[in-house]
Amino acid sequence: MSAIQTIPINWYLLLSVVLFTIGVLGVLFRRNAIIIFMSVELMLNAVNLLLVAFSSYLSDSKGQVFVFFIMAVAAAEVAVGLAILMSVYRNSKSTDINDLSRLKG
Amino acid sequence: MIKLIWLVPLLPLIGFLIIGLFGKKLSKSLVGIIGSGVVLGAFGVSLGIFLQLAEGAEQSTTIDLFNWISAGKLSIPFSFLVDPLSSLFLLIITGIGFLIHLYSTGYMHDDEGFSRFFAYLNLFIFFMLLLVLGSNYLIMFVGWEGVGLCSYLLIGFWFKNTAYNNAAKKAFIMNRIGDLGFLLGIVLIYVTFGSISYHDVFEQAKSLATGTPVLTAITLLLFVGAMGKSAQLPLYTWLPDAMAGPTPVSALIHAATMVTAGIYMIARSNILYTLSPDTMAVVAVIGVCTALFAATIGLAQNDIKKVLAYSTVSQLGYMFLALGVGAYTGAVFHVMTHAFFKALLFLGAGSVIHAMSGEQDIRKMGGLKKYIPITHFTFLIGTLAISGFPGFSGFFSKDEILAHAYEHNKVLWLVGVLTAGMTTFYMFRLYFLTFKNTFRGTHEQEHHLHESPKSMTIPLVVLAILSLVGGLVGIPEVLGGHHFLEEFLAPVFDDSHFRLVHHLSHETEYILMGVAISVMALAIYFAYKTYVTDKKLPAAEGDELQPVHKLVYRKYMIDELYEAVITKPLNFIGEGLHKVVDNQIVDGLVNSCGYVVNGVSGVIRKAQTGNIGFYVFVMVISIVLILFTQLF
Amino acid sequence: MITYLFYFLSFLAIMFALMVVLSKNPIHSVLYLVLTFFAIAGHYVLLNAQFLAAVHIIVYAGAIMVLFLFVIMLLNLNKETEPHKSIWLKASAAVASGLLLLVLVGSLRNAELITAANPYNPSIGLIENLGQTLFHEFLLPFEVASILLLGAMVGAVMLGKKNIK
Numbered sequence: 001m002s003a004i005q006t007i008p009i010n011w012y013l014l015l016s017v018v019l020f021t022i023g024v025l026g027v028l029f030r031r032n033a034i035i036i037f038m039s040v041e042l043m044l045n046a047v048n049l050l051l052v053a054f055s056s057y058l059s060d061s062k063g064q065v066f067v068f069f070i071m072a073v074a075a076a077e078v079a080v081g082l083a084i085l086m087s088v089y090r091n092s093k094s095t096d097i098n099d100l101s102r103l104k105g
Numbered sequence: 106m107i108k109l110i111w112l113v114p115l116l117p118l119i120g121f122l123i124i125g126l127f128g129k130k131l132s133k134s135l136v137g138i139i140g141s142g143v144v145l146g147a148f149g150v151s152l153g154i155f156l157q158l159a160e161g162a163e164q165s166t167t168i169d170l171f172n173w174i175s176a177g178k179l180s181i182p183f184s185f186l187v188d189p190l191s192s193l194f195l196l197i198i199t200g201i202g203f204l205i206h207l208y209s210t211g212y213m214h215d216d217e218g219f220s221r222f223f224a225y226l227n228l229f230i231f232f233m234l235l236l237v238l239g240s241n242y243l244i245m246f247v248g249w250e251g252v253g254l255c256s257y258l259l260i261g262f263w264f265k266n267t268a269y270n271n272a273a274k275k276a277f278i279m280n281r282i283g284d285l286g287f288l289l290g291i292v293l294i295y296v297t298f299g300s301i302s303y304h305d306v307f308e309q310a311k312s313l314a315t316g317t318p319v320l321t322a323i324t325l326l327l328f329v330g331a332m333g334k335s336a337q338l339p340l341y342t343w344l345p346d347a348m349a350g351p352t353p354v355s356a357l358i359h360a361a362t363m364v365t366a367g368i369y370m371i372a373r374s375n376i377l378y379t380l381s382p383d384t385m386a387v388v389a390v391i392g393v394c395t396a397l398f399a400a401t402i403g404l405a406q407n408d409i410k411k412v413l414a415y416s417t418v419s420q421l422g423y424m425f426l427a428l429g430v431g432a433y434t435g436a437v438f439h440v441m442t443h444a445f446f447k448a449l450l451f452l453g454a455g456s457v458i459h460a461m462s463g464e465q466d467i468r469k470m471g472g473l474k475k476y477i478p479i480t481h482f483t484f485l486i487g488t489l490a491i492s493g494f495p496g497f498s499g500f501f502s503k504d505e506i507l508a509h510a511y512e513h514n515k516v517l518w519l520v521g522v523l524t525a526g527m528t529t530f531y532m533f534r535l536y537f538l539t540f541k542n543t544f545r546g547t548h549e550q551e552h553h554l555h556e557s558p559k560s561m562t563i564p565l566v567v568l569a570i571l572s573l574v575g576g577l578v579g580i581p582e583v584l585g586g587h588h589f590l591e592e593f594l595a596p597v598f599d600d601s602h603f604r605l606v607h608h609l610s611h612e613t614e615y616i617l618m619g620v621a622i623s624v625m626a627l628a629i630y631f632a633y634k635t636y637v638t639d640k641k642l643p644a645a646e647g648d649e650l651q652p653v654h655k656l657v658y659r660k661y662m663i664d665e666l667y668e669a670v671i672t673k674p675l676n677f678i679g680e681g682l683h684k685v686v687d688n689q690i691v692d693g694l695v696n697s698c699g700y701v702v703n704g705v706s707g708v709i710r711k712a713q714t715g716n717i718g719f720y721v722f723v724m725v726i727s728i729v730l731i732l733f734t735q736l737f
Numbered sequence: 738m739i740t741y742l743f744y745f746l747s748f749l750a751i752m753f754a755l756m757v758v759l760s761k762n763p764i765h766s767v768l769y770l771v772l773t774f775f776a777i778a779g780h781y782v783l784l785n786a787q788f789l790a791a792v793h794i795i796v797y798a799g800a801i802m803v804l805f806l807f808v809i810m811l812l813n814l815n816k817e818t819e820p821h822k823s824i825w826l827k828a829s830a831a832v833a834s835g836l837l838l839l840v841l842v843g844s845l846r847n848a849e850l851i852t853a854a855n856p857y858n859p860s861i862g863l864i865e866n867l868g869q870t871l872f873h874e875f876l877l878p879f880e881v882a883s884i885l886l887l888g889a890m891v892g893a894v895m896l897g898k899k900n901i902k
Contacts, residue, residue, distance in 0.1 A: 004784065004857070006739045013845055015747050015780075019754055021838040026758035027721050028830035034763055034809060038770050041801065042754055045777055048793075056784040056862065059855040061870045064789050064862060068871065071796050072882045076889030078801050082808045083896035089812050090899075097717040718826070725833045729840050736844040 004056050012053035019046035033085055033095040037078070044074050106153040107166050110185050113150050113195060114234040116143040121227040128220025137210035140223035144206050144230055148199035155192045164188055164596040167240050167304065174243075178299075186240035186303060190597045193437065193590075194237040194369055197444050201361045202230045204564035208452050209353040211560035212459060222262060222351065229255035233362050237369055241302040242291045245370065249287065249334065252363045253280045259358060260350040272346040279343040283333015287370075290326030297323065307376045311600060315380050324377050324384040328391075331367025335421050338395045342664055344418055348410040352455030355410060360417050360451050361444040368424045368440050372597075375433045379601040389429025389513070393520045396422030398661070400527040404534075405658040407643050408465050409454045412535050416491065417447055419528060423506060426521060432509035433598045434591045438579045439506060441590075442498035445575045446490035449568035453484035456557045456565065457539060461550055467535060468643055472544040476554040479562045481540050483569040488536045490572040492529040492625050498576035505581060508617055512609055518617075526624040533632035541637050581614070743783060750776035763809050767802055774798045786862035 019042060026039025048067045055063025085095060092099045120143035124136055131139070158164065165188040173183035185191075206226060213222050229252060236248025253276075261273030291301060297319050298306045313320060331337070336344035347359050358364070371378055371388070378385055396419045403415035420443050427436035458465055460477050474481045490497040493504070503525060511518035544551050556562065579590040609617075635641050656662065753773040757766045774797045781790035860866060871879055 007743050009850065010845065010848070011743065011747075012780075012784075013848070014842065015750070017838065017841045017845070018751055021834050021841070022751070022754040022758060024725055024837055025830060025834035028718070028725065028833055029758055029827060031718065032763060032814070034805065034814065035758070035766055038757060038766060038805065041797075042757065042770065042773065045774065045797070049777055049780060052781055052784050052786045052789060056786060058851070058853045059858045059861055060853075061861040061866050062874070064786055064867055065870050065875050067789055068792070068867075069875075069878060069882060071792065072886060075796065075801060076885050078804055079889045079893040080896070082804060083893040085808065086812070087896050095812065095814065100715070100717060722829065722833060725837055729833070729836045732837075732840045732844065736840070736847075 009053060009057050012050065016046040016050040016053070019043075019049065031096050031098055033088070033097050036097065037081055037085070041074065041078070044070060106150065106157050107168070107187050109150050110154065110168055110187055110238065111170060113147045113154075113199070114231050114238060116147045116150075117227045117230040117234065119143060121224050121231060124220050124227060125224035128224055131220065133214065133219050136220045136223050137206075140227055141203060141206040141210065143227060144199055144203045147230070147234070148196070148203050151192065151195035151199045154187060155196050158187075158189055158192050159593060179295075181241060181243055181301065183244065184240040184302075185238040187238075188597055189594050190369075190372060190437065191237050193441065193594070195234065197441055198230065198233050198237065198362050201444055201448050201568075202226075202233075202357060204567055205353045205357040205361075205448065205452070208356075208455070208561050208564040209351075211558045212353055212455055213351060214558075216351075218262065222259075225255055225258050225262070226354075226357070229259070229358060229363070233366075236366055240304070241300075242294060242306075243301055245373075246287065246291060249330070249366060249370075250284065252358070252366065253277065253284065253334070256280075256347070256358050256363055259354040260347045262350055262354065266349075269349040272343075272349040276343040276347050279340050280333045283330045283340055286326045286328075286333070287330025290323050290330060293319070293323050293326060303373065307374075307600070310376050310380060313380060316382060317380065320377055321381040321383050324374070324381045325387065327370060327374060327377075328384060328388055331370055331425075332391070333367075335364050335367030335425070336395075336418050337367070337391050337422065337425060338398060339663075341395060341399065341418050342660075342667065345411055345414040345660070348408075348414050352410065352451060352458060355414070356448045356451030356455070359414070360447040364417065364421055365424070365440045365444070368421070368428065368436050371425075371428045372433050372437055375598055375601045378428070379431065385429050385431065387429075388425050389510075389517060392422045392425025392427075392429050393510075393517050393524075394422070395419070396426060396524045397520050397527075398422075400524045400531070402660050403531040404527060405643075405654060406531075407468055409457060409467050409470075409535065409539065410451070410465055412467075412531060413447070413450055413454055416450075416528060416532065419524060420447065420491070423503070423521070423524070426510060426517060427506040430506075430509045430513035430517065431601065432506055433601060434579075434588075434594050435502065435505040435509055437594060438590055439502040441578075442490070442502040442572070442575050445568055446487045446497075446499055446572040449483060449487040449565065449572050450491065452561070452565055452568065453480050453487060456480040456561055457484075459557050459561070460554050461546065462553050464546060464550060467538040469546045469550075470539045470544070471542045471546075472540070473554070474540040477556045479556060479565060483562075483565040484540070485536065486569040486572055488532045490575075491532055492629070493525060493621060494625065495622060496573075496576075498572050498574070501576035501579050501581065504618055504621060505579065507621060508581075508609060508614055511613070511617055522621060522624055525621060526628045529625045529628035530632050533629050534636055537632060537636040538643075542640060545642075739783065743780075746776050746779045746783070749773075750780070763814050764806070767805050767809065770805075771798045771802050774802070781862075784862070785859050788862060788864045788867055 023039045023041075023043030023046060026042065027036050030036055030039070048070055051063045051067050051070075055061060055067075088100065089095055120139055123139055124131070128136055165186065167184050167186050169182050169184040171183050172180070174181040206223070209222065209226065213219055216222065232248045232251025232255060234248070236245050236252060239245045239248060257273050257277040260276050261270045263269050294306055295301050298309045300306060300309075310320065333340045344359060344364065348355050350359070378388070399415045399418035399422060403412050403419060406412045406415060420439070424436045424439050424443070427433075427439060456477065457470070457473060457480060460473070460480070461470065464470070486497070490499040493500040507518055507521050507525070510521050544554075579588050581588060659665075750773055753769045753776060756769040757773060760766050760769060774793065778790040778793045778798075781787070781793060
């Protein structure tokens with residue numbers, strides 16, 4: 001017994017669209033770079049959810065393998081991104097992205 | 106030996122590369138040895154080839170080196186043509202080239218550009234050899250342009266002097282005009298015959314009728330090239346100015362070799378010219394006019410090198426006269442003897458200038474006979490040779506040209522004889538003013554007077570001997586001689602000669618010789634009377650001159666005429682184009698592009714706030730828009 | 738039963754996600770995000786992706802979020818230090834994301850469901866199946882991913898060093 005037989009895939013589509021939009025809202029709404037970062041993670045997870053849903057509905061395990069790769073990329077991204085944030089913070093004592101506007105040429 | 110022909114141009118090229126690349130690191134003596142040695146090596150090979158041809162080896166050999174240009178139907182191999190004409194020129198170029206290299210080791214010894222000078226000279230020899238060796242017009246053109254380049258570099262050798270640089274530019278630009286004609290001629294040859302190799306072109310030309318218009322066009326265009334390179338009217342003014350270069354350069358390039366390239370080219374294409382009588386007439390008239398014109402200017406010049414320069418122009422005119430009347434052998438003969446005696450005269454002049462510590466004005470010389478005896482003696486031989494004193498080389502070649510001119514047209518002959526008389530007069534004027542009477546320079550100069558070193562006198566002596574005996578290869582039949590040169594060159598000119606053959610009676614020839622000799626004797630007498638007995642001096646700078654004299658002294662104002670007729674209008678047009686078209690229209694367009702971009706970007710730049718939140722906002726809105734347009 | 742479970746998990750996921758975005762304290766955001774990930778992991782189990790659910794918990798909740806927490810504490814950001822955006826900016830942010838939601842949902846209306854190429858197989862989410870796919874079809878990307886991780890590691894170390902000379 002699983003969700004596949006009872007729940008139409010449209011529900012999952014809707015769910016992941018909502019999660020994705022919340023991620024976008026977070027990026028637009030907040031100025032703290034770390035929160036923005038987490039919102040990006042949320043968007044990635046929305047996509048992951050969709051990939052898994054389609055993989056199950058179509059009985060094709062490739063979708064889930066892609067989720068692995070996304071996770072690897074996300075891990076790498078977080079490591080580098082947080083390192084960048086650290087060095088930004090070291091220089092400006094803040095993680096407010098508006099402080100970064102002085103990078104403008 | 107003929108198989109080794111590739112060595113002949115290669116050796117000077119190697120010399121150029123070694124000296125050009127490492128000249129600064131090598132000692133002067135080593136540079137001199139390399140520079141002269143490679144030319145001597147080339148001379149050795151050339152001599153071998155010449156002897157082989159003289160002994161009756163195959164008369165025309167084409168040696169393919171590699172396939173040079175291959176595009177569509179056009180296929181031009183890089184190949185050399187070895188025949189009597191090219192081998193004779195090889196001998197002249199490498200032989201006199203070697204002597205002048207040797208001379209330069211002495212003459213240029215204290216110059217800081219010593220190695221540069223030898224590099225240029227070797228490069229020049231290389232291009233000159235390419236010019237005469239090529240088996241098609243394109244290789245000749247490469248050599249033609251190459252010698253023009255070297256001429257430019259060597260005229261402007263002392264590049265710190267603006268006047269010298271201007272002389273170099275003048276030579277280069279004047280030559281460009283001629284080169285354009287030459288290039289058009291080559292293109293027309295290719296269009297007409299579908300090939301530019303001598304062999305193919307001449308074979309096909311033989312079947313054309315005499316006076317075919319296209320042949321006239323080709324030969325006229327080629328002659329324009331020859332006019333530029335060989336300093337004929339109206340493109341001759343660069344040659345006197347080219348005397349700005351070091352004297353060995355004047356001797357090698359602007360007297361013995363490069364300026365005879367035009368004669369070589371016409372002699373090489375003799376069949377084409379024989380078949381277009383109209384062009385022949387043009388060549389003869391321009392040649393004789395140049396000869397007379399330059400000779401009259403030579404009468405009034407006071408710079409030792411300028412006199413020789415105008416005499417070179419005049420003698421080149423003589424050679425073209427010979428070509429124009431169909432005396433191809435005579436022209437080549439005169440090229441050879443002229444190379445001997447004019448190189449000798451220039452080198453002698455160089456030796457005089459060397460002795461006078463750089464002074465070139467003959468009004469400040471005089472009485473040099475006892476200070477520099479070897480130079481004096483060899484210079485006298487050169488003067489006698491150019492005057493056509495019986496027995497000297499110039500006598501035989503000039504006589505041959507005049508005889509042919511007489512056959513062709515009496516007026517041409519008359520002007521030729523007149524020119525010969527003037528030549529004799531101004532050469533002896535030069536000789537007397539330089540070597541006879543008493544010294545007119547400063548005491549300091551007199552104190553420094555000395556004979557030149559051995560490296561300079563040896564070439565003088567060798568050239569003097571050649572000027573003396575060089576004519577013996579072409580003693581006319583009428584004097585009981587044997588015209589060796591005519592026989593030797595016969596294979597090259599065969600096709601032309603059977604069309605032009607006619608002979609003067611012996612009596613006429615004797616009379617012609619007699620007239621020439623008496624005119625010469627008269628000219629020597631007048632020169633002697635004016636400058637030795639009466640001790641007259643040319644007017645000093647600033648003196649009021651007779652109108653005619655002044656006109657001649659100012660070289661007929663030709664430079665001023667060109668300045669007024671060509672340079673000024675060109676400058677005017679250029680100025681107009683610069684001020685209106687370039688400054689207003691072109692710059693306006695370009696600048697307005699800049700202004701528009703600047704203005705627009707000034708507005709757009711405001712969007713680049715650097716605020717990441719704003720960027721993300723715009724990105725999301727854009728994504729919405731894109732999805733909206735794509736999905737609905 | 739399954740349907741209710743789906744509703745419940747979806748409600749949790751959306752609510753926690755909103756809390757991530759809206760809570761003032763970054764620490765709270767991190768904790769809410771962890772809870773969101775748990776809810777998503779529950780969805781994975783519902784979708785027969787049990788192994789992925791486990792990996793998801795381990796990698797996201799266990800590693801990535803701990804890293805976030807670690808950085809926030811290191812930088813001492815647990816106060817509400819963030820200055821407030823103006824109401825207009827917040828409104829425009831809400832409008833923009835609302836529009837995005839509208840467009841995406843609207844696009845779903847016309848979506849057609851494709852039929853599965855393979856018959857229903859509940860075991861594709863198990864380790865055996867995933868391993869087969871990963872190491873047969875995606876061997877090269879898998880190895881390349883390791884280089885990516887190595888590069889990220891080196892980069893993070895370089896950036897993290899205090900004074901790069």
